[in-house]
Amino acid sequence: MSTLEIKDLHVSIDTEQGTKEILKGVTLTINTGETHAIMGPNGSGKSTLASTIAGHPRYNVTSGSILLDGEDVLEMSVDERARAGLFLAMQYPVEVPGVTMTNFLRTAKTAIDGEAPSLRHWTKDVKAAMANLKIDADFANRNVNEGFSGGEKKRVEILQLELFKPRFAVLDETDSGLDVDALKVVSEGVNRASENHEMGTMLITHYTRILRYITPDFVHVFVDGRVAEQGGPELAEQLEEEGYDRFTVKA
Template sequence: MSTLEIKDLRASVTTDEGAKEILKGVNLTVKSGEIHAIMGPNGSGKSTLSYAIAGHPKYEVTGGEVLLDGENVLEMSVDERARAGLFLAMQYPVEVPGVSMSNFLRTAATAVRGDAPKLRHWVKEVKDEMAKLEISGEFADRSVNEGFSGGEKKRHEILQLALLKPKFAVLDETDSGLDVDALRVVSQAVNEVTQSTEIGVMLITHYTRILKHIHPDVVHVFADGKIVESGGKGLADELEENGYVKYIGKPEPARI
């Protein structure tokens, strides 16, 4: 059993007008096997939260802690965070021309696991996971995300998740850009990974449609840089019906 604790996390970004605080005291605890959905309006800071946890250099953490089994990951480099068990599926996956998917995946697995996976077993592992995500075998020889559709990029992110098997995964709007069929396939793959490995998940989303496939243990409302309310699936249904108006400007964050 592992625990990811976010304690009073604050972060800023530099703008033309100077530093702007985006995260204003985020408190959240996720345990192994739990799925936490984080929902909020555009500009509320949800993606900033994911990048701050992962260590994006654009965002300066100005206060708080992110503890993975008691160790503050904010004191780690990005690669150390990955080896410690953190994973980020990005909202906008980047293209890496000249690096094939197969080489990228094996290099990533070697870095995280500490040893290069044996080739025979690795090839089968990759093929099995690609089949679950309905990814054509020809994609293995293509450059990472280059020329991929939005849905193909998101499938590749979940393929990485399935192969790297982190302790905790932050899925930043994985549902954006997916049609109905792709959403079903990706959601099913996330469910399989979380159920088989007990990964803890922070699922960032605007919409409830992905929550029809991936069922969260807790739903959090994120507004003005912090969590302002938490509840069950019914809270997501309320947000779908009524939006976020009642939460904008709510002063105190919920502590989990």
């Protein structure tokens, strides 16, 4: 079993108006087999947490720590984090010119596993995973995310999740911009990944609808860079009815 521990994390970004603190002390522990939903209004710092875990250079950790089985994640470069077993399904996957999906997936898989996958099995795995996610076979020959629709990009993120088999997956608003059918397909992919290999999941979302398909064990409500409340799945239901108002309206 693995553990991802986030302790009293403070994160800021540089803006034209100066340094702005976004995360103001986040503490959170995820174990293998657990699904944690991070919910909260826009601007509460949910995506900042996701990007910070992955190591995006825009975010500066001013204090606190992130540990993966006791190893200091903040000391690792972006690629080292991925090889250590962290995966971020991005909210806005970028288009990468000149690199086909096939080439990209194989190169990444090789990097993560430290050895090239057996060609025969790999090709079969990729095909099967694409079929499961209803991704057209000819996407394999297209450049990474180039000209893909928003929904296609999200499916391709989950395709990678299924193929790379990370220890921890952070899904940054994977549900945003998806219609109901796509949401189902993507959710099934996440559930398959959780079932087929040992994984802990951090599911970042603004809306509760994805939680109909992926059941969280824990729900954390983010407000203004902190966890304002946490609980079980019932907390999500409560948010569905009440919205975030009671957190944002200062008492």
